[in-house]
Amino acid sequence: MEQAPVASLKKTPLNARHRSSGARMVPFSGWDMPVEYSGITGEHMAVRERAGLFDVSHMGEIEIAGKDALAAVQRISCNDAAKLQVGQAHYSGLLTPQGTFVDDLLVYRLASAHFLLVVNAGNIAQDYAWIAEHITPAGDAVAVDASSRYALIAVQGPAALEILQPLTGVDLGALKYYWFAHGEVAGVLATLSRTGYTGEDGFEMFVPPQSADRVWLAILESGKAAGVTPCGLGARDTLRLEAGMRLHGSDIDETTTALEADLAWIVGWNKEDFVGASALREQKSHGVRRKIVGFEMLDKGIARHSYDTYASGVKAGHVTSGTQTPYLKKAIGMAYLPVESAGLDTEFEIDIRGRRARARVVPLPFYKRPK
Numbered sequence: 001m002e003q004a005p006v007a008s009l010k011k012t013p014l015n016a017r018h019r020s021s022g023a024r025m026v027p028f029s030g031w032d033m034p035v036e037y038s039g040i041t042g043e044h045m046a047v048r049e050r051a052g053l054f055d056v057s058h059m060g061e062i063e064i065a066g067k068d069a070l071a072a073v074q075r076i077s078c079n080d081a082a083k084l085q086v087g088q089a090h091y092s093g094l095l096t097p098q099g100t101f102v103d104d105l106l107v108y109r110l111a112s113a114h115f116l117l118v119v120n121a122g123n124i125a126q127d128y129a130w131i132a133e134h135i136t137p138a139g140d141a142v143a144v145d146a147s148s149r150y151a152l153i154a155v156q157g158p159a160a161l162e163i164l165q166p167l168t169g170v171d172l173g174a175l176k177y178y179w180f181a182h183g184e185v186a187g188v189l190a191t192l193s194r195t196g197y198t199g200e201d202g203f204e205m206f207v208p209p210q211s212a213d214r215v216w217l218a219i220l221e222s223g224k225a226a227g228v229t230p231c232g233l234g235a236r237d238t239l240r241l242e243a244g245m246r247l248h249g250s251d252i253d254e255t256t257t258a259l260e261a262d263l264a265w266i267v268g269w270n271k272e273d274f275v276g277a278s279a280l281r282e283q284k285s286h287g288v289r290r291k292i293v294g295f296e297m298l299d300k301g302i303a304r305h306s307y308d309t310y311a312s313g314v315k316a317g318h319v320t321s322g323t324q325t326p327y328l329k330k331a332i333g334m335a336y337l338p339v340e341s342a343g344l345d346t347e348f349e350i351d352i353r354g355r356r357a358r359a360r361v362v363p364l365p366f367y368k369r370p371k
Contacts, residue, residue, distance in 0.1 A: 010031045014153075014213060017217075023036070034230075036233075043234070044231075044326040046157065046229035048200065052235065054236060057153070060123070061118055062119060063116050064141055066113060066142050069113040071138040072141035075134060076135055077092040077107060086110070088178065088179050089106050091105075091107075093252075093263070101254060104120070159228070160203055161201065161203075168184060169184060178195055185218070186214055190205045197239070197240050198236065199365065199369055200239075241334070242327060242328060242366050250321050257279070259284060260290055260336065267280060288339060291342050292336050294361070299358045300357070302324050302352070303331065304322050305318075307350050308351040309335050310356065325367075328366060337361070341361075346360070
């Protein structure tokens with residue numbers, strides 16, 4: 001996490017609420033954000049067992065609209081947006097011509113020719129400039145950085161629906177995974193999306209910034225009996241890692257392709273040309289030389305981001321994400337390995353502060369929520 005004077009950091013509409021509630025604040029991607037309220041382990045377990053409440057208003061929102069908006073989105077993102085119905089979203093990537101990641105994102109189809117793209121907090125300006133440049137050949141479409149129009153609040157966990165339903169007229173039970181609806185939450189106009197970054201059922205709500213505190217407090221009150229817990233970025237990271245979800249800047253970046261990241265499922269192979277398509281098609285035909293894997297430690301120790309990995313005694317890469325997980329109670333992580341060393345149950349080594357420790361390749365995700 002980068003260091004910066006607090007005065008120079010951007011603040012979400014809930015910043016004062018976090019500080020008055022005793023959250024521990026840290027600089028993150030240029031924002032002053034809560035890393036934890038009551039402790040990462042407790043917050044993590046709350047989401048797995050009950051529900052957690054997250055402020056994710058630091059994320060960016062970029063809207064694309066116009067007669068050729070679909071063509072624009074098809075050109076700049078790798079998934080097939082033509083398959084999206086109005087009211088549906090999907091996970092996708094902004095790729096370089098080499099098939100590597102500018103960023104990962106969610107694409108929401110608001111109308112037939114109107115899309116909302118949710119991008120990572122540290123990449124908003126870069127993504128907007130990249131998108132505005134690359135949609136030009138698509139025709140009649142314009143991109144707008146609409147981040148200041150939205151606060152984004154997430155309720156995640158098995159009790160999320162019962163906590164949120166009393167606050168809205170939207171039938172949340174009828175809302176399918178990765179679909180969204182417009183309505184009100186606690187009397188505030190909102191877009192409610194059945195999405196999240198924790199591996200649990202849950203909802204993310206786009207609300208006007210000036211109403212964010214009202215919605216936050218209403219959810220805490222509605223969820224009091226269910227034990228809803230305010231959560232910070234620390235638990236969000238351990239939760240997403242257990243769920244095998246990639247983190248941009250760690251597990252995916254401008255050096256890793258969608259195929260190496262085992263994300264071929266977010267590539268629209270049958271659609272027409274898009275940025276990165278030719279590189280990915282060539283890599284698909286020849287095969288990748290390395291791929292991301294999940295691993296668990298066999299020897300004592302926690303493998304952290306950037307620790308070197310060794311396959312057959314030879315340096316093979318580095319850990320991209322790693323932690324001791326509160327729910328699984330294991331030391332787990334992700335790393336890129338040569339394909340010949342990436343098979344399930346294959347053992348390799350990780351240098352943990354000068355000591356080689358054994359790890360084993362295991363399936364991703366590490367955790368799947370009960371159906």
